[in-house]
Every structure is written in structure tokens, then in C-alpha cells.
Amino acid sequence: MLQIRDLTRSFGGLRAVDGVSFDVGDGQVTGLIGPNGSGKSTLLNLIAGQLHPDTGSIHFGGQDITRSSPDAINRLGLARGYQDPALFFQMSVLDNTLLPAREQLGESPWHAPWHARWRGQEQHNAARADTLLERLQLRDLFDRRASDLSGGQMKLLDIGRSLSGEPSMLLLDEPTAGVAPKLAREIFQHIATLNREAALSFLIVEHRLDILFDFVDQVIVLHMGKVLAAGKPDDIVKDVRVREVYFGL
Amino acid sequence: MNCRRLIAVLLVLSLSPVFASGAQDNVTLGVVMPFTGALGSFGSDFVRGVELAVAQMNAELEAAGSATRFVTASADTEGTPDGSARAVQTVVQTTGANVIVGPLTTSEVLGAKQYADENGVVLVAPASSGPAGGIPGDNIFRVMYPPDTFSAKAYARIAVTRGYQNVAILNLDDPYGNGLADRFQIEFAAAGGGSTTRITYTPDPPDLSGEIARLSADVASLSESGETAVLCVCFLGDAQKALQLALVDPLLGTVDWIGNEAMTAPELLEDASVSAFLQNADFVTVGAYSTETPLAARFAESFAEHFGNPPGPFTNYAFDAANIAMLSILAAGNDGAAVKSILPFISGHYIGTTVQGLLDDNGDQAIAWYSIYQINADGNDFESVGLYNGSADSLELDG
Amino acid sequence: MPPALLITSLVHSIQVGSLYALMALGITLTMRVIRLPNFAHAEFVTTGAFTALVVSLFLSRSPVVILGLATLSGALVALSSHLLVFRPMSRRKLSTYSMLLVSFAVGLILRYVLFVLSDYYQLFDKRIQIPLQILVRESYLVLTNITFTIVPVSIACVIALALLLGRTALGREMRALASNPELAHILGMRVERIRSLTWLLTGATAGLAGALWGLYTFVNPLLGWLAILPVFAAAILGGLSSFAGTILGAYLVAFCENTLMQALNHYTGLTFSFKAAIPFVIIILVLLLRPQGLTGFVRRSGDLER
Numbered sequence: 001m002l003q004i005r006d007l008t009r010s011f012g013g014l015r016a017v018d019g020v021s022f023d024v025g026d027g028q029v030t031g032l033i034g035p036n037g038s039g040k041s042t043l044l045n046l047i048a049g050q051l052h053p054d055t056g057s058i059h060f061g062g063q064d065i066t067r068s069s070p071d072a073i074n075r076l077g078l079a080r081g082y083q084d085p086a087l088f089f090q091m092s093v094l095d096n097t098l099l100p101a102r103e104q105l106g107e108s109p110w111h112a113p114w115h116a117r118w119r120g121q122e123q124h125n126a127a128r129a130d131t132l133l134e135r136l137q138l139r140d141l142f143d144r145r146a147s148d149l150s151g152g153q154m155k156l157l158d159i160g161r162s163l164s165g166e167p168s169m170l171l172l173d174e175p176t177a178g179v180a181p182k183l184a185r186e187i188f189q190h191i192a193t194l195n196r197e198a199a200l201s202f203l204i205v206e207h208r209l210d211i212l213f214d215f216v217d218q219v220i221v222l223h224m225g226k227v228l229a230a231g232k233p234d235d236i237v238k239d240v241r242v243r244e245v246y247f248g249l
Numbered sequence: 250m251n252c253r254r255l256i257a258v259l260l261v262l263s264l265s266p267v268f269a270s271g272a273q274d275n276v277t278l279g280v281v282m283p284f285t286g287a288l289g290s291f292g293s294d295f296v297r298g299v300e301l302a303v304a305q306m307n308a309e310l311e312a313a314g315s316a317t318r319f320v321t322a323s324a325d326t327e328g329t330p331d332g333s334a335r336a337v338q339t340v341v342q343t344t345g346a347n348v349i350v351g352p353l354t355t356s357e358v359l360g361a362k363q364y365a366d367e368n369g370v371v372l373v374a375p376a377s378s379g380p381a382g383g384i385p386g387d388n389i390f391r392v393m394y395p396p397d398t399f400s401a402k403a404y405a406r407i408a409v410t411r412g413y414q415n416v417a418i419l420n421l422d423d424p425y426g427n428g429l430a431d432r433f434q435i436e437f438a439a440a441g442g443g444s445t446t447r448i449t450y451t452p453d454p455p456d457l458s459g460e461i462a463r464l465s466a467d468v469a470s471l472s473e474s475g476e477t478a479v480l481c482v483c484f485l486g487d488a489q490k491a492l493q494l495a496l497v498d499p500l501l502g503t504v505d506w507i508g509n510e511a512m513t514a515p516e517l518l519e520d521a522s523v524s525a526f527l528q529n530a531d532f533v534t535v536g537a538y539s540t541e542t543p544l545a546a547r548f549a550e551s552f553a554e555h556f557g558n559p560p561g562p563f564t565n566y567a568f569d570a571a572n573i574a575m576l577s578i579l580a581a582g583n584d585g586a587a588v589k590s591i592l593p594f595i596s597g598h599y600i601g602t603t604v605q606g607l608l609d610d611n612g613d614q615a616i617a618w619y620s621i622y623q624i625n626a627d628g629n630d631f632e633s634v635g636l637y638n639g640s641a642d643s644l645e646l647d648g
Numbered sequence: 649m650p651p652a653l654l655i656t657s658l659v660h661s662i663q664v665g666s667l668y669a670l671m672a673l674g675i676t677l678t679m680r681v682i683r684l685p686n687f688a689h690a691e692f693v694t695t696g697a698f699t700a701l702v703v704s705l706f707l708s709r710s711p712v713v714i715l716g717l718a719t720l721s722g723a724l725v726a727l728s729s730h731l732l733v734f735r736p737m738s739r740r741k742l743s744t745y746s747m748l749l750v751s752f753a754v755g756l757i758l759r760y761v762l763f764v765l766s767d768y769y770q771l772f773d774k775r776i777q778i779p780l781q782i783l784v785r786e787s788y789l790v791l792t793n794i795t796f797t798i799v800p801v802s803i804a805c806v807i808a809l810a811l812l813l814g815r816t817a818l819g820r821e822m823r824a825l826a827s828n829p830e831l832a833h834i835l836g837m838r839v840e841r842i843r844s845l846t847w848l849l850t851g852a853t854a855g856l857a858g859a860l861w862g863l864y865t866f867v868n869p870l871l872g873w874l875a876i877l878p879v880f881a882a883a884i885l886g887g888l889s890s891f892a893g894t895i896l897g898a899y900l901v902a903f904c905e906n907t908l909m910q911a912l913n914h915y916t917g918l919t920f921s922f923k924a925a926i927p928f929v930i931i932i933l934v935l936l937l938r939p940q941g942l943t944g945f946v947r948r949s950g951d952l953e954r
Contacts, residue, residue, distance in 0.1 A: 285760075285763070289763070289767065290767055422919070422921040448919070448920060449919050449920065449921050450920050450921065451920070451921045451923070451924050453870060453874065454874075454923075454924075455865065455871070455874040455875050456660075456664060456864070456865055456905075457865075458656070458657075458660040458664075458906065459657060459660070459905070459906055459909050459910050459913070459920055459923060460920045462652070462653050462656040462657055462660075462910060463653065463910065463913055463914075463920070465652065465656075466650050466652060466653050466914075469650070469652070485773065486772065486773035486866060486868065489773055489775070489866055490865050490866055493775070493780070493865070493866075496780060497780065497782055497790045497792055498790070499785070499787075499788070499790065516773075520775060522779070522780060
């Protein structure tokens with residue numbers, strides 16, 4: 001699904017990402033961990049197209065997206081969530097979920113004035129958004145403004161918004177940051193459900209390793225811009241080098 | 250071209266007339282007029298009137314072997330008092346002009362007055378008539394076009410002669426409008442008239458509906474104590490707006506209307522319903538008397554020859570003002586104080602395109618004739634129906 | 649206050665308020681979606697008025713044709729200003745203040761082009777050639793065909809705009825662009841197209857408002873500029889963001905300018921020259937006491953709120 005090869009990106013003299021290579025398979029949930037400043041955020045930005053690498057390549061679903069723009073990447077089905085939820089805060093929960101839907105007839109100025117032309121599609125999209133919100137337990141809040149939600153609900157809505165574009169893979173940046181432990185686990189349970197039911201792949205940057213390790217298929221450990229280790233959660237926990245730099249043992 | 254080089258070239262270009270002057274003795278005659286704003290087209294025509302006078306004078310000076318030549322330097326007043334002060338200052342500081350023809354309206358004249366008085370610059374205004382500009386001893390001369398103290402009397406005489414007991418006034422809130430309305434109230438009372446009411450409006454209003462509604466209410470209350478008329482002191486565009494609203498008012502169509510000179514315009518009658526309304530209202534206006542001296546025809550002819558189109562209204566006054574200014578400079582030298590001293594004498598002995606330029610103690614035109622106008626039988630233009638002699642306060646109506 | 653004054657001034661409040669609402673909505677739309685306090689809006693309005701005048705003089709006297717072509721001209725002028733000036737300028741990442749000045753400059757240029765043209769073709773202070781007819785005359789209440797054109801057309805247009813913005817996917821994307829342009833871009837919305845459409849819509853409403861305003865009074869190059877102050881007052885009352893607030897603000901400003909002014913004149917003798925100051929007073933009071941405008945009093949999900 002996602003192949004990353006020899007990715008390098010420098011800022012001035014600092015090599016934030018230094019020769020990183022790994023794969024995310026179809027329907028896999030991959031955790032990306034590492035201490036602060038290890039290059040996780042830069043890596044996400046490179047994949048999502050907000051930054052472009054100095055060298056190396058990124059392929060998604062067989063297509064080279066190394067130098068694609070964020071919206072092109074998003075259209076290909078690789079959506080990104082943010083650490084600080086990126087929402088249309090002035091708009092309702094439902095509007096936020098409806099926005100990313102593709103090929104909406106009502107967005108064309110020729111069709112927009114004729115309600116009959118897009119009513120069917122709008123109802124279909126609304127029904128889908130409804131299912132999605134139901135799944136994320138946001139359905140009762142559909143007419144609230146996004147800015148009125150709690151922190152955890154905003155995170156869920158951010159995921160929901162990313163999902164409504166029907167992506168095949170989601171990049172998530174610390175989905176549980178600033179969320180109570182109980183809700184954090186719930187968020188990951190939602191992720192697991194989505195992975196199972198909708199065959200979605202995930203690449204998740206996360207600090208809460210205790211929760212993360214329960215839900216991922218593979219873990220990549222970054223250290224000073226390089227991949228320190230990669231493998232199944234159980235192997236990583238046992239890896240000596242990881243324990244040294246990460247757990248400080 | 251880079252910016253600095255552009256500035257250098259512009260500087261050189263602007264200096265070139267100084268070097269080109271050669272053996273001639275150039276005297277700059279300043280011209281300040283509104284070139285932009287609602288009165289912009291007036292200003293452009295007035296400047297042509299001045300330029301024609303200067304060209305004719307230079308030709309005569311050359312033929313007579315004189316070394317003196319007049320050149321003009323003009324600036325835009327933007328039609329505002331501030332802009333007028335700036336324009337006068339610009340002309341004086343950049344060209345050293347001591348005598349300026351202009352500005353146009355009384356508010357522009359008053360805006361430039363302080364600078365002119367303090368710097369010994371003489372302003373020769375060809376069309377300002379607001380009573381507020383009638384100040385003795387200042388550096389402003391208002392030639393050819395009589396001040397509204399005379400026309401106010403004309404309105405009062407018409408009102409009394411027609412038997413109006415009361416008058417509801419709608420006037421422009423500027424020195425011209427307020428001056429004329431103030432004087433009218435005084436003269437109307439002095440001539441035995443009854444009550445008056447006043448509504449003032451800001452020039453160039455987006456909408457006059459409030460004012461017209463109030464005018465209607467004033468007419469309603471005045472009518473209780475006798476026959477009432479409306480006196481409208483407005484610019485043409487404002488008058489059109491006012492009349493459009495008056496058309497649908499239940500009361501304003503039932504009384505007579507009197508209008509100022511700006512309303513003596515056939516454009517006002519283009520709209521058939523407005524024309525019918527005004528005919529029904531026995532509409533009468535007072536305008537400058539259209540006498541012409543033999544000079545007027547020559548002026549119009551030369552103007553058309555020079556510029557390819559006939560002169561606009563009042564352009565002849567600018568022509569006359571420029572001649573008075575130049576004659577004064579030739580008589581006393583290009584010096585503000587000297588011109589100020591001799592100008593009344595020169596003007597009093599100058600007969601221009603319309604009348605003799607005799608001035609009063611305020612430095613304002615003292616000979617005042619007005620025509621009284623009404624709408625013609627076809628309802629598409631105005632025709633003169635009488636004459637008012639301001640100096641003698643006598644009104645003669647035809648028929 | 650005499651009933652004649654009260655009734656006439658109320659009729660004018662409604663009439664002028666509808667026009668203000670139509671103009672202010674355009675300003676609110678550009679303010680939110682494009683993030684530009686657009687002073688050139690005044691000249692989009694004037695352009696519409698002049699188009700209506702020229703059409704009525706030389707082409708057709710059908711109100712539908714006149715209003716239609718005026719709407720089109722406003723839309724085209726707005727779109728061209730966007731493509732020729734505002735878009736290249738905003739690519740230089742100018743601050744809002746610089747963009748505001750740019751909009752002043754665009755307005756100034758348009759205004760003086762109209763001045764030159766109307767001077768050359770003698771179009772100063774002409775009326776759009778739709779003859780005035782009195783349709784209702786009940787003692788003090790006088791309603792003309794102009795009232796019956798201005799008010800329904802403005803209100804219909806305002807409702808249509810509100811529906812477009814609140815109910816359609818296009819409106820949703822406009823609101824999304826207003827709310828978070830970066831995210832809208834990443835989500836792959838056709839941001840440039842939405843911007844252009846917003847300009848078209850703003851221009852169209854401005855052009856229509858200009859034609860209607862021209863029907864109400866006379867057409868001259870200052871028409872839009874003289875009306876822009878009360879219109880901005882209305883938009884500021886709406887917090888420069890809320891649709892419902894802006895509409896309410898428009899009628900409130902018109903009410904102050906007409907009925908309140910009439911009452912002040914009647915009871916205190918304040919002259920009508922102070923009418924021009926009313927929008928200033930409203931703007932200052934709102935900015936001092938309630939900078940968010942009327943939002944909070946009126947809040948709907950379809951609004952472009954903060």
C-alpha cells in the first residue's frame with residue numbers, strides 16, 4: 001500500500017529524516033514511535049505532501065507521490081488527521097463530515113440552483129455521514145458547531161472528516177494527545193473497528209505506547225531521523241537498542 | 250526605467266519652460282477650478298475660457314511690440330474647500346503666480362480665502378455668488394456674476410407679487426444654499442411675507458426621501474395659515490432627485506414651486522411626469538439675465554474656432570475674469586497688493602460679454618440683472634417671462 | 649410625529665433597508681470567504697447602475713432585461729478585478745490592510761473611469777428609463793412600481809443567497825473556505841474555482857443592487873460610494889460574518905437614517921444634514937460596545953459565523 005524508500009530531508013544542517021525506508025501493507029495498522037525530535041512529524045508531512053523530500057521516493061497504491069501536492073495525495077485516498085484537530089470550526093459536525101465527499105453535484109454552479117438534481121446524492125451522502133457519525137458516536141451532536149465539541153470529540157470528528165472522503169489509508173498524528181485515558185482507548189477501539197470493517201490501513205504516530213501496542217500490527221521506531229528498529233510490537237518491546245534510547249533503560 | 254531615473258527626467262522636463270522663456274517677460278496667471286467631482290465639466294470649460302482670453306491678449310501684446318506674455322498654470326480644487334486651498338497654494342508655490350482666476354463655487358472661494366489673504370494673492374472668482382463671500386477689504390473679487398443678496402430680493406419680490414403668504418424652503422447645506430436661503434428669509438419678511446420654514450440637505454445626497462417627507466409636512470402646516478409655495482435652492486441633480494420623490498407626494502403637487510438658477514435647465518423637463526408636475530406647480534425660476542454685449546458673439550465664435558465646440562454656460566464669465574485680471578496686472582504690475590488696489594477700478598471700466606463690471610465695497614459685482622423664467626408651452630424648455638433689476642429693486646413681468 | 653411622516657419614513661426604511669441588505673451581503677461574503685474588506689464593492693454597485701441606465705436608454709425598457717444585464721455586468725467587473733488585481737496581489741501574501749488599500753485603489757480607478765465615461769457621454773444624473781407609476785395610494789401610504797420592484801427583488805435575492813450558502817454543497821464549500829482555507833485546500837476542494845464563484849456572486853448581487861438603487865434615485869458615478877458607508881455600518885452590525893445579523897443590520901441602519909432621523913428632526917429640530925453622520929455613529933458605537941455585532945442575538949447554522 002505505502003512504500004517509502006531512502007527518504008531524506010534536511011533543514012539547514014539538520015537531517016530531520018535520514019534515509020528512512022519501510023512499507024505499510026494493505027489493511028495494516030502501523031505505529032510510528034520515537035522520542036521528541038526523532039523526525040516523526042517531518043516524516044508524516046513528507047508522506048502527506050506538505051513537505052517534499054530532498055532524496056528518496058514515496059509510492060502509494062503503486063503510484064509515485066513523492067512530489068505530489070497535498071490535495072492530489074488526498075484525492076488518491078491517503079488522508080491525514082492532525083494532532084490539533086483540523087476542522088471547520090465554524091461549521092456543524094454534519095457539515096464537517098459532508099465536505100470531503102467526492103464529485104458532489106451540488107458544488108457545481110450549474111447544478112446548485114436545482115434542488116432536484118442533487119437531492120438524491122445529498123441524501124445518499126447524508127446517510128453515509130450518518131452511519132459514520134453513528135460509528136464514532138457523534139450522531140447526537142450532528143448540528144452542533146465543531147468549536148463547541150470537547151477535545152476528544154474533536155479528535156473523533158477529525159478522523160470522521162478524514163474518513164468521509166473514502167480514503168484507503170489514514171495518517172494520524174497523536175490521536176490521543178490531550179485525551180482522557182478511557183477515551184484514548186475508545187479512540188483506538190474505533191480505529192480497530194474501522195480497520196476490520198472498512199479494510200482501512202493506518203499509520204499512527206503515538207506517545208501512549210501502552211495503548212498503541214495493543215492495537216498495531218507493526219511498529220517503526222525512529223531515532224535521530226533513522227529507522228532504529230521495525231517489527232511486531234512484542235519484538236520491539238524486547239529490542240535492546242530501543243529500550244536504551246526510548247525507554248532510557 | 251528605474252524609479253530614480255524617471256524622477257530625474259520628470260524634474261528636467263518640469264524645469265524646461267524656465268529655460269525656454271528667453272527674452273520674453275512671462276507673467277503667470279493662475280487658474281484654480283474643479284476638474285474632478287460633480288462640477289468637473291464646468292471647471293474644464295472655464296479653463297478654456299481663460300486660455301482663450303490669454304491667447305488673445307498675448308497676440309495683441311506681440312503685435313504691439315510688448316515683451317510681456319501671459320502663461321496659465323492650473324490646479325484642481327476637486328470641488329471642495331480643502332482642495333481649493335491646496336490648489337491655490339500649489340499654483341502660488343510652484344509658479345509664483347500672484348493673481349488667480351477662480352475658484353468656482355462660494356464654498357471653494359471661502360476655503361481658499363485664508364491662504365489668499367495671508368499671502369497677498371488676489372483671487373478673481375467668475376461665478377461665486379453666495380452672500381457669505383461678500384466681505385469688504387479681502388483679497389477676493391467676485392466679478393461679473395452678482396451676489397445672491399440681489400437674487401434673494403428677486404425671489405422675495407416674486408413670492409409677494411404672486412401672493413404667497415408662506416414659503417417652505419428646501420436648500421443645499423453649503424455657503425451658497427444657506428446664504429441664499431438666509432437672505433431670502435430676511436427679504437421676504439421685509440417685503441411683507443408671512444412664515445417660512447427651512448430644510449437643509451447635504452450636497453450630493455444618496456437619498457432625499459426624509460427631506461421631502463418633511464417638506465411635505467411643512468407645506469401641510471404652513472398651508473393652514475394661507476397660500477404656500479416651495480422654494481427649492483438645489484443643484485440640478487439633487488433637484489431631480491427631490492422632484493422624483495415629490496411626484497408621488499400627495500401634497501407637494503398641490504402648491505406652487507420656485508426654483509434657483511441651477512434648476513433653469515431643460516434636462517429637468519426631459520422626464521414628462523416631472524415637466525407636467527412643474528407646469529402644474531406654476532414653476533418659476535430666477536437666472537442671470539441673458540444680456541449680451543457685442544463682445545459675447547465674438548467670444549462664442551473664437552471659442553468654437555479654438556476648441557471645436559461652443560462655450561458651456563457661464564464660460565464667458567471666466568473669459569471676462571481673466572481679462573480683468575490681466576488688465577489689472579498690465580496696469581499695476583504683477584504684484585498682489587498693487588493688483589488688489591487697482592482691480593476695482595479696472596473692473597468698473599471693463600465691459601465684458603454681459604455687463605459692466607462695476608464692483609461694490611465688498612469687491613462683488615454691483616450691477617445685477619436677472620431674468621425670470623417659466624416653462625414654455627411645449628413643456629420642454631424654459632423661457633424668459635420677465636426681468637428683475639437688482640440695483641433698482643424693480644420687477645417687470647411680461648403680460 | 650405626524651402620521652404622514654411616520655408612514656412615509658417607514659416605507660423608505662423598508663425600501664432602503666432592502667437595498668442595503670443586498671449590498672451588505674456581498675461585502676459580508678467577500679469578507680468571510682475571501683477575507684477582504686472590499687471597498688471596491690461600491691463601484692461594482694455603480695457599474696450595475698450605469699449598465700442599467702445605458703441598457704434602458706439604448707436597448708430595452710423591460711425591467712427583466714435591465715436588471716439581468718446589470719447583474720451580469722456587476723459579476724463580470726467583480727470577476728475581472730479578482731483575476732486581474734486581487735488574485736495576483738494576494739499571491740504576494742499581502743496583509744489584510746494592504747489588500748484593503750488595494751480594494752480602495754480598484755474602486756477609485758473604476759469610479760473615475762465611470763466619471764470620464766459619464767462625462768463624455770453626458771450620462772450624469774440620469775434616471776433609468778422605467779416610468780414611475782403609483783400603484784397604491786391610501787391616504788398617507790403611497791407605493792410605486794419602484795417600491796414593488798426593489799423590495800421583492802432584493803428580498804428574493806437575499807433569500808436565494810442564504811439558501812445557496814446554507815443548503816447546497818457549493819455554499820458548504822464556500823463556508824468551509826471561509827472557516828479554514830488551508831484545510832479546504834488539503835481536502836482537495838477547488839479553492840480557486842470557489843473563490844472566483846464567490847466574486848461572481850458578490851459582483852452579481854452588487855450589480856443588481858446598483859440597478860435597483862438607480863431605479864430608486866439617479867445614476868451618477870458616486871452612487872455606490874455614497875451608499876457604501878451605511879452598507880458597511882450594516883455589515884459591521886452583522887459582525888462582518890453573520891448573514892442574518894447583516895440583514896437585520898441593514899434594516900436597522902435604514903430605520904435610523906429614515907424614521908429615527910425624521911423623529912429627531914421633528915422633536916429636536918436636528919437638520920437632515922446630520923443624516924450622513926448616522927452610519928458613522930452606528931459604526932463607532934458598535935465597535936466600542938459590541939465589536940462582534942449582532943451575532944449571538946441571531947445565530948443560525950447557515951451563517952458564516954466566527
